[in-house]
Amino acid sequence: MSSTEATSIEYEVDGMSCSHCEAAIREGVLSTAGVKEVKVSAETGRMRVTGSVIDEAAVIAAVRNAGYDAKSAATSCCGHCADAQGKG
Ligand SMILES: [Cu+2]
Numbered sequence: 001m002s003s004t005e006a007t008s009i010e011y012e013v014d015g016m017s018c019s020h021c022e023a024a025i026r027e028g029v030l031s032t033a034g035v036k037e038v039k040v041s042a043e044t045g046r047m048r049v050t051g052s053v054i055d056e057a058a059v060i061a062a063v064r065n066a067g068y069d070a071k072s073a074a075t076s077c078c079g080h081c082a083d084a085q086g087k088g
Contacts, residue, residue: 006036008050011059014069016042021068028066032058046073 016022022040029038029049037050047070049059056072063070 006050006052007054008048009054009056009059010073011047011049011063011070012073013040013045013047013063016040016045016068018042024066025063025068028062029059032062035059 013025016025019042022042025040025047026038029035029040029047032055034053034055035049035051039048039050041047047063060070060072
């Protein structure tokens with residue numbers, strides 16, 4: 001039995017303003033292959049996607065499809081860096 005290891009990728013999402021935005025994005029990204037869980041926060045402008053195999057480009061495409069823009073926040077070495085960059 002191979003256990004599926006979950007990967008988690010964080011994104012910065014532009015244009016969210018309320019829970020409707022969150023829901024629209026969550027639904028879109030959840031329909032992307034390999035994605036198991038999506039946590040979106042309009043307050044922080046962040047999204048965390050968890051799944052077995054995550055296609056980053058497909059996730060971003062799904063967000064754009066919903067009418068928003070996303071970019072990976074995983075370009076930095078750790079969460080602290082990502083945080084600092086996100087607030088810049
Ligand atoms: Cu909204």
